[in-house]
Amino acid sequence: MHHSQLAAEILDLLRKGCAIPAHPLALDSERRFDRRRQRALTRYYLDAGVGGLAVGVHTTQFAIRDIGLYEPVLAAAVEDSRAWTDRPLVMVAGVCGRTEQAITEARTAVGLGYHAGLLSLSAFKGASSDTIIEHCERIAEEIPLVGFYLQPAVGGMTLDAAFWERFAAIDNVVAIKVAPFHRYRTLDVIRGLVAARAEERVTLYTGNDDHIVLDLTTPFTVIRDGVPVTVRFRGGLLGHWSVWTRNAVRMLARLQEAVAAGPIPQEILALDSRVTDCNAVFFDVANDFHGCIAGCHEVLRRQGLLEGTWCIDRNEGLSPGQAEEIDRVSREHADLSDDAFVAANLERWLS
Numbered sequence: 001m002h003h004s005q006l007a008a009e010i011l012d013l014l015r016k017g018c019a020i021p022a023h024p025l026a027l028d029s030e031r032r033f034d035r036r037r038q039r040a041l042t043r044y045y046l047d048a049g050v051g052g053l054a055v056g057v058h059t060t061q062f063a064i065r066d067i068g069l070y071e072p073v074l075a076a077a078v079e080d081s082r083a084w085t086d087r088p089l090v091m092v093a094g095v096c097g098r099t100e101q102a103i104t105e106a107r108t109a110v111g112l113g114y115h116a117g118l119l120s121l122s123a124f125k126g127a128s129s130d131t132i133i134e135h136c137e138r139i140a141e142e143i144p145l146v147g148f149y150l151q152p153a154v155g156g157m158t159l160d161a162a163f164w165e166r167f168a169a170i171d172n173v174v175a176i177k178v179a180p181f182h183r184y185r186t187l188d189v190i191r192g193l194v195a196a197r198a199e200e201r202v203t204l205y206t207g208n209d210d211h212i213v214l215d216l217t218t219p220f221t222v223i224r225d226g227v228p229v230t231v232r233f234r235g236g237l238l239g240h241w242s243v244w245t246r247n248a249v250r251m252l253a254r255l256q257e258a259v260a261a262g263p264i265p266q267e268i269l270a271l272d273s274r275v276t277d278c279n280a281v282f283f284d285v286a287n288d289f290h291g292c293i294a295g296c297h298e299v300l301r302r303q304g305l306l307e308g309t310w311c312i313d314r315n316e317g318l319s320p321g322q323a324e325e326i327d328r329v330s331r332e333h334a335d336l337s338d339d340a341f342v343a344a345n346l347e348r349w350l351s
Contacts, residue, residue: 017234018051164192179207
């Protein structure tokens with residue numbers, strides 16, 4: 001599938017920039033797929049006003065592929081979304097593995113109705129740029145691509161500006177999720193994008209959970225042929241936005257309005273440190289991100305959306321002291337949460 005085959009309303013939504021949460025996986029106490037609570041999560045995100053969903057990605061747990069849940073989980077999100085709303089949604093499927101596996105996943109996603117594939121390159125650690133680009137070009141023949149600069153702490157690798165120039169030049173690339181949690185590497189993506197002259201076709205989405213607000217309010221300027229070219233992040237595709245999602249959607253709208261009006265007020269810039277403080281706790285920065293999935297689960301568990309924090313890997317869970325830190329940020333940044341919104345709708349979502 002080529003991006004020219006996507007409905008205009010989907011492409012417009014993607015390019016304007018929207019909030020796309022990375023969809024968690026709901027498991028029961030036996031670590032079996034909890035279909036009811038998975039449905040409730042999808043309904044929560046849709047009622048929160050998201051512009052799309054990312055499924056089968058890191059927050060969904062890459063291990064779903066090892067236990068036969070990749071297709072069922074992707075199918076559930078499409079089925080539940082279509083049953084709950086008729087508004088357009090950008091559906092992004094995680095695609096990973098070596099080329100044969102990635103082709104199979106891309107074809108599965110297209111068959112289920114997904115619009116783009118978020119392409120993880122972790123399986124190519126140590127490979128040459130030529131090998132990786134060849135892989136990307138092959139997967140782009142199957143599905144429009146969202147590039148994924150994943151931070152090394154959770155499986156990513158360092159990719160330079162020359163790589164991103166070659167990647168952005170691939171005609172079926174529609175967006176890049178920039179998530180190295182690193183300013184210099186973030187600039188490498190932007191330099192590559194501009195060098196490829198792809199800034200009109202490829203939309204930047206922040207995945208930098210440590211700089212969400214600043215990514216979305218900062219103009220990034222690169223000199224090309226002696227002329228300054230300015231690009232911006234338009235939306236976010238974030239694991240962080242799988243929690244407190246209603247206020248994340250509202251925050252994105254507020255940031256977009258502030259950018260359009262300019263200059264950016266100090267009180268909006270001050271949000272960056274507060275959001276980052278919350279993220280540091282949810283993603284367990286103190287323990288090298290060991291509890292990053294369980295931390296998001298814990299927030300959803302406290303709201304009643306999940307029954308527990310169980311992950312596929314029994315070794316994954318909250319780190320010592322993480323629950324207490326969630327207590328702290330929930331208290332200090334209560335205005336960033338959406339507890340009241342969830343409480344008012346939980347019974348309906350679980351029905």
